Amino acid sequence: MEPEAAANVPFPAPAPMTGRPRFLLDTDTMNQWRYGKEMSNAQRYAIALVIALLAGALHWLLWPSVGALRPFVFYLPAAAVAAAALGPGPGVLLLLAGAIGTGWPLAALDAWTSPNGADPMRLALYLLLGGLLVGLGGSLRITRARAALAEDRLSMAIEGTGIGVFDIDLVERTVRASAVLARLAGAPVSNGAVPLDDWTARIPPHLLADSREHIKRRLKEGAAYYERELSVPSADGAPPRQLLLRVHVVWRGQRAVRLRGACVDVTERKRVDAQLEAAREQLSQQVDDLNHLHELSTQLLETPQLARQLRMILAALVHFHGARRGMVALCEPGADGLRVEASLGFDDAALAMAEGLSTGACAEACRQGARVVVEDTRASETFKACRDFFETQAIRAVHSTPLISSQGQVLGAITVHLDESRPATEREHRLADICARKAAMFTERAHTRDELLATQGRFEAVLTSSGAPFVILRPVRQGERIVDFLWVYLNRAAAQALDCAPGEVVGQRVLQNASCRWMGHPAFSYCVTAIESAHTCEFDAVDHAGAEPRWLHCIASPIPDGLGVWFTDISERMRNEQLLRDSDRRKDEFLATLAHELRNPLAPIRQATLLAMSPHASEEQKRWSCEVIDRQVSHMALLLDDLLDVSRITRGALALRRSPTDLAGVLASAVETARPLIDAKGHQLLSFVDERPTVFDADPLRLAQVVGNLLTNAAKYTDPGGTIELHAGQRGDAIVIEVRDNGIGIPPDSIPEAFRMFAQLHHAGERTSGGLGIGLAMSKGLVELHGGTLTAASDGVGQGSVFTVRLPAGQASVPAPAGGDEPATRERRRLRVLIADDNRDASDTLAALLHADGHEVHMAYDGDEAVARWREERPDVCLLDIGMPGRTGHQVAREIRRSPGGGNTLLVAVTGWSQLHDRELALEAGFDLHLTKPVSPLQISHLLDHQRRPAATAAAP
Numbered sequence: 001m002e003p004e005a006a007a008n009v010p011f012p013a014p015a016p017m018t019g020r021p022r023f024l025l026d027t028d029t030m031n032q033w034r035y036g037k038e039m040s041n042a043q044r045y046a047i048a049l050v051i052a053l054l055a056g057a058l059h060w061l062l063w064p065s066v067g068a069l070r071p072f073v074f075y076l077p078a079a080a081v082a083a084a085a086l087g088p089g090p091g092v093l094l095l096l097a098g099a100i101g102t103g104w105p106l107a108a109l110d111a112w113t114s115p116n117g118a119d120p121m122r123l124a125l126y127l128l129l130g131g132l133l134v135g136l137g138g139s140l141r142i143t144r145a146r147a148a149l150a151e152d153r154l155s156m157a158i159e160g161t162g163i164g165v166f167d168i169d170l171v172e173r174t175v176r177a178s179a180v181l182a183r184l185a186g187a188p189v190s191n192g193a194v195p196l197d198d199w200t201a202r203i204p205p206h207l208l209a210d211s212r213e214h215i216k217r218r219l220k221e222g223a224a225y226y227e228r229e230l231s232v233p234s235a236d237g238a239p240p241r242q243l244l245l246r247v248h249v250v251w252r253g254q255r256a257v258r259l260r261g262a263c264v265d266v267t268e269r270k271r272v273d274a275q276l277e278a279a280r281e282q283l284s285q286q287v288d289d290l291n292h293l294h295e296l297s298t299q300l301l302e303t304p305q306l307a308r309q310l311r312m313i314l315a316a317l318v319h320f321h322g323a324r325r326g327m328v329a330l331c332e333p334g335a336d337g338l339r340v341e342a343s344l345g346f347d348d349a350a351l352a353m354a355e356g357l358s359t360g361a362c363a364e365a366c367r368q369g370a371r372v373v374v375e376d377t378r379a380s381e382t383f384k385a386c387r388d389f390f391e392t393q394a395i396r397a398v399h400s401t402p403l404i405s406s407q408g409q410v411l412g413a414i415t416v417h418l419d420e421s422r423p424a425t426e427r428e429h430r431l432a433d434i435c436a437r438k439a440a441m442f443t444e445r446a447h448t449r450d451e452l453l454a455t456q457g458r459f460e461a462v463l464t465s466s467g468a469p470f471v472i473l474r475p476v477r478q479g480e481r482i483v484d485f486l487w488v489y490l491n492r493a494a495a496q497a498l499d500c501a502p503g504e505v506v507g508q509r510v511l512q513n514a515s516c517r518w519m520g521h522p523a524f525s526y527c528v529t530a531i532e533s534a535h536t537c538e539f540d541a542v543d544h545a546g547a548e549p550r551w552l553h554c555i556a557s558p559i560p561d562g563l564g565v566w567f568t569d570i571s572e573r574m575r576n577e578q579l580l581r582d583s584d585r586r587k588d589e590f591l592a593t594l595a596h597e598l599r600n601p602l603a604p605i606r607q608a609t610l611l612a613m614s615p616h617a618s619e620e621q622k623r624w625s626c627e628v629i630d631r632q633v634s635h636m637a638l639l640l641d642d643l644l645d646v647s648r649i650t651r652g653a654l655a656l657r658r659s660p661t662d663l664a665g666v667l668a669s670a671v672e673t674a675r676p677l678i679d680a681k682g683h684q685l686l687s688f689v690d691e692r693p694t695v696f697d698a699d700p701l702r703l704a705q706v707v708g709n710l711l712t713n714a715a716k717y718t719d720p721g722g723t724i725e726l727h728a729g730q731r732g733d734a735i736v737i738e739v740r741d742n743g744i745g746i747p748p749d750s751i752p753e754a755f756r757m758f759a760q761l762h763h764a765g766e767r768t769s770g771g772l773g774i775g776l777a778m779s780k781g782l783v784e785l786h787g788g789t790l791t792a793a794s795d796g797v798g799q800g801s802v803f804t805v806r807l808p809a810g811q812a813s814v815p816a817p818a819g820g821d822e823p824a825t826r827e828r829r830r831l832r833v834l835i836a837d838d839n840r841d842a843s844d845t846l847a848a849l850l851h852a853d854g855h856e857v858h859m860a861y862d863g864d865e866a867v868a869r870w871r872e873e874r875p876d877v878c879l880l881d882i883g884m885p886g887r888t889g890h891q892v893a894r895e896i897r898r899s900p901g902g903g904n905t906l907l908v909a910v911t912g913w914s915q916l917h918d919r920e921l922a923l924e925a926g927f928d929l930h931l932t933k934p935v936s937p938l939q940i941s942h943l944l945d946h947q948r949r950p951a952a953t954a955a956a957p
Contacts, residue, residue, distance in 0.1 A: 041089070048082045048090030052097035075099075079130050083137025084144075091134035099126065168196065168259040175199050181263060204233060219256055224249050229266070241267040289431060292316060300438070306446035310342035310439055314414060317435040318344055321399065321416045321428055327354065328439060329362045330403075330412035338362055338412065345417075350393055359385045361400035365413040371429070374398040376421040396421040401432040403440040411443050469494035469569075473510060474562040475531055482528045485510040488562060497569060523554065530556040531563055540570070604628050633934075656699040656785055663694040663735060667728055670707035677715045683722050685711075690729035696809050702782045703807075706790075709775040710739040710803050717801075718743030730809055734788075737805040746794040746801050754792060755780050783807070831944055832856045832875040836866035836892065837910070838884050846879070849937045855944060863887025867895050875905060877944060882911040882922070890925035897926035908943070910935055 039047075055078040075098020083091025164181025168174075174193035182189045187202065200208060207230065218226050230243045244266045250258035296316045303309050310328040318326045325345030329338035337358070340351050357363065360383065365372040374380050375397055377390040389395070397418040403411040414436050424432070471494050473485035487505045495501060511524070523541040530537040536557045543550040551574045554567040608625035611617050617625070667689060678685055707726075714724045718741045725740040746754060755776050776790075783790040788807035794800065833855050837843040840861060847857040858873050860866035863886040870878065870892075878896070882889035889909060896902040908929045909922040919930045931939070 039086075044086040044090050045093060048086055048093045049097070051078050051082055051090075052094050054078075055094070055098060076126070076130055076133055080133035080137045083134040084140045085137075087141065088134055088138040091137050095127070095130035095134060098130070099123065164263040166259075166261060166263065169193070169257070170259065171257050173197070207232065218247075219249070222251075224251070239267075241265055242270040243267075285427070289320065289427075292319070293434065297438075300442065306442060307342055309442045309446075310414075311344065313435050313439045313442075314342050314344050317414060317432060318416055320431045320435075321418065323416050323418050325393075325395075325417040326415055327351070327362070327417075328403075328412065328414045329355075329366075330443065331366060331410065338366065341412070346393070350389075353389050353392075357386055357389060359383065360389075361386075361398045362413040362415050365400040365402045365415075366410050369402055369404065369410050371402070371432070372398075372400045373424050375423045378421075393417070394419065397423075399424045399428065399432060401436040403436050403443060405440055405444045411440055411447075414439050469497040469567050471565050471567075472559070472562050473527065473565060475528075476509065482531065484512075485524075485527065485563070494567075497567070526554070527556050527563055527565070531558050534558050541567075605633070656702060658697050658699055660695050661698040661700040661703065663696070663728060663730075664689060666698075666700050666704045667707060667726065667737075669700070669704035670711060671726070673704070673708035674711035674715060677712055678724065681715055681718070681720045681722075683715055683718060683720070683724050686723065686725045688725065688727045694730050694735065696735055696807065698786055698807065703786070706779040706782050706805065707737060707739070709779045710805075713775055713803075714739050714741040714743065714801075717741070733809050735805075735807040735809050737807075739803045740800065742800040745797050745799040746792060747797055748794065751792050751794065755790075830854055830856060831877055832858070832873060833944070834858045834860065834866065834869055834873065834875040834878045836860040836863070836869075836878065836884065836889070837881040838862060839881070846937065846940065850940070850944070853941055853944075863889070863892050866892050870896055870905070871899070874901065877906045877908065879908050879910050879940070880927075882909060882913060882918075889927075890921065893922075893926040 052075075055075050075094065079091045079094040079098065082094045165178040166181055167176040169176075172193070173196040175196050175198075176193050177187070177190075177199075179189045187194070187199065203211070211230070214228060225246070225248055227244065227246050230245065231240045232243055233240045242265070244264045245261060246264075247259055247261035249256050250260065293316070296312060299312055300309050303312065314326050314328050318324065327343040327346060328341050330341045332339050338355065340355055343351055346354070354360065354362075361372045361374055364382075374383060377383065377387065377395055377398060383390075383398075390398075395417045397420065398415060399418070400413050400415040402413050405411050414432070416432075470489075470491045471487065472489040474488050475482045476484040476486055487508055487510060490498070490505065498505070523539060526537045526539040536555060538553075538555050541552045541554055543552065549571070550569060551571045552567045553570045554565055556563055556565045558564075605628070608628040612622045612625035612629075614621075667687070671685070671687070675685075711724065711726070718724065722742050725738075727736070727738040727740070729736060776792075780790045783805055786807050788805060791804050791806075793802045793804070833850055835843045835847050835850075835857060836859075838861055843859060843861070847859055850857050858869050858875060860869045861884075863884045865886075866878075866880065866884070867887065878892075880889040880892055884892075887895070889911065893907050893909075896905060896907065906929075907927045908931060909927045910931050910933060911918070911922075912933045922930045929943070
């Protein structure tokens with residue numbers, strides 16, 4: 001047969017297996033074998049008897065023809081058939097039935113008695129041959145049963161695996177096919193050969209043509225075996241099935257005579273293989289994606305800048321999409337727009353255009369907080385406003401994913417721009433979510449870092465610029481016990497307070513640092529308590545390292561992993577407190593001294609008053625009493641003047657009346673002031689003054705007061721009969737005045753104390769003559785007002801002392817002699833004087849003195865009465881107290897100044913308020929002069945003698 005004629009090959013399609021068909025077996029024989037196998041013994045032996053009867057019937061019918069061979073002709077074949085079909089037992093039964101049916105047993109018995117014995121030999125031969133045939137039949141039966149069983153198992157294996165077997169006879173052009181193959185081909189199951197054309201008629205023409213071409217090619221190659229896969233369409237419209245053919249070509253010489261082989265339906269396997277391939281490709285893609293993401297994560301951790309991190313994440317997502325462009329836009333804090341933080345594939349103009357779009361995919365993703373996918377930008381109605389941008393940049397699809405923080409806040413969006421229109425795949429969605437989470441995490445981390453740095457910067461700036469020292473300490477533990485602290489941080493104020501640089505102590509232990517010895521007990525215990533109790537502790541610590549103790553006030557507050565300590569140097573405060581305590585003590589001493597000093601003149605005043613009022617006192621005694629009262633009142637006034645002078649000097653309110661001053665005149669006035677005390681104690685005063693005239697610029701009255709205080713002080717603290725030396729003269733550009741004595745002296749450590757207010761030299765004991773302890777303090781203040789210095793020196797107790805005044809010499813011209821136009825005496829004028837004071841004794845006595853001096857005096861004892869009397873009398877001078885009932889002195893002065901003619905009256909404030917502020921208030925109210933009580937009657941008389949209206953002159957001292 002030619003190859004073209006041999007090309008009609010069956011191409012079956014698999015079908016479900018049903019039943020248990022057999023291929024290439026004798027079906028009748030198999031059924032007989034199965035039937036015999038399944039019959040019971042009674043049935044088999046019954047059949048054997050029936051066969052024996054049939055054999056016997058044939059034997060009797062054909063006996064004349066066969067003669068002596070009748071048992072061999074009929075019974076031996078029947079026994080062999082029975083043994084093969086029904087088993088050895090039925091075969092033996094038939095063999096015995098044949099021997100009995102032919103009468104051989106009786107004949108054999110006769111033969112044993114006869115002389116020839118022929119019949120027994122034939123019986124033995126019959127039995128021998130019958131036994132052999134029965135044995136062969138039983139063996140044949142067993143062999144056929146085994147073959148049938150093997151064929152049945154083969155058929156079951158073929159049908160169970162879905163393999164169709166075929167045998168094509170190319171010479172006879174027939175096909176023998178298994179039931180499985182027949183069902184696959186849709187042909188009836190047949191145990192015989194089927195014409196090849198019936199099979200090829202069922203094959204689609206295109207598939208048949210392709211198969212014939214393939215067979216021709218294989219036959220031309222002389223192939224003995226070949227395989228091929230076919231795709232066979234299904235009749236019910238289902239997906240085509242895939243078949244695998246394995247063909248064996250049988251050659252007879254140069255001619256192919258048969259095609260044998262098998263056909264397997266591999267559709268399911270192909271489907272599984274396709275799924276496995278797809279799964280493998282998907283897994284490989286996922287592995288690649290994971291590797292890419294892993295590399296991205298590693299690179300992100302090594303990159304500190306947020307913009308570079310976002311660009312790396314964007315590049316990865318663009319790669320995953322197979323695109324080339326994208327951008328990351330972040331929400332502007334406090335604004336509605338978006339800022340492009342990272343981009344890929346866009347120029348600056350495109351980025352500027354993108355930032356100007358308020359309705360783009362990025363903005364929409366941020367507003368919705370969900371993914372926005374534009375599959376086709378040309379067909380999208382939602383983003384019409386963005387079409388110009390899309391067309392300009394040739395963008396056909398957009399995939400935008402929002403960046404959402406861990407708190408649910410939208411931080412921005414990451415967007416990929418595609419060159420072709422298509423939806424996003426599940427993989428792209430998944431990877432976009434991963435990249436968006438990474439971008440959100442790093443953005444949130446960067447914002448948190450920036451906020452932390454800003455907070456730390458503000459904290460550092462506050463701490464650095466703060467004047468309060470602040471340190472951070474970390475505890476050093478041994479087990480659970482805190483044994484020391486480590487310096488962690490010092491601000492600038494702390495470094496200055498500790499007199500060290502932060503780099504020198506940070507990292508070192510506190511207790512081992514010389515700059516912080518104050519951290520020992522009990523300060524260390526307070527710090528430990530603050531950490532262990534988790535409460536703030538406030539305490540004071542003292543540092544004895546320096547020349548003077550340094551006190552620190554500390555506030556220790558526990559912080560995470562350490563302790564924050566604020567401290568401030570309160571040494572000045574502690575010293576001030578000590579000074580306040582000392583001042584309080586001196587104040588008490590001063591009050592006690594003042595009480596003593598005031599009681600001293602009060603006793604003689606009272607006694608002199610009683611003597612003057614006594615009816616038995618003589619005129620001489622009354623005159624003497626008045627002199628005592630005047631002297632003691634002057635002493636009290638001097639005490640009060642000294643107090644006022646010290647107060648003015650302390651407040652800087654004392655004004656000097658500088659003029660060209662002759663040093664000799666100042667010293668003479670001072671000696672005259674101190675002479676009574678010096679003479680009373682029997683001291684010798686030695687004066688060493690330059691003879692040449694020395695004139696300099698100074699206040700002669702105040703300077704004489706200073707020298708007088710020094711001489712009086714020397715007289716007080718020198719034992720009777722001592723020596724006092726006064727040295728004065730110009731030394732270079734300074735005027736030097738020294739007062740030396742050989743008195744009790746001053747301990748060197750008490751010299752600063754001598755110049756303090758209300759100070760008393762306690763070592764003097766009872767050798768002092770009293771006083772308020774303000775003389776040296778006032779003198780020092782007056783000298784300093786002149787620009788000089790007052791110092792003291794002493795070799796110790798009992799060695800005397802030296803007080804030295806140094807004043808700048810300066811330049812001063814000698815004043816010209818006064819002209820002769822001013823008369824030596826001035827004619828007194830009778831004046832109308834109004835005295836207003838709620839203290840009747842004071843006002844009445846002053847009125848009596850002024851009346852005795854020839855003036856017209858009018859009285860008022862409150863403010864309202866003072867205004868009324870002024871309007872009635874229109875006085876020339878008004879002496880007004882400030883604190884009066886009704887209207888105050890200030891209100892009275894304002895009322896007078898507002899009244900017609902009120903500007904012609906001289907208004908004088910006579911009050912106990914002597915502060916600078918009080919004088920300013922008086923001048924603002926309209927007073928011309930401010931006098932401080934007690935006022936000397938001579939001062940009032942002198943004022944009235946020179947009555948005139950000065951223009952807002954300052955208060956008299």
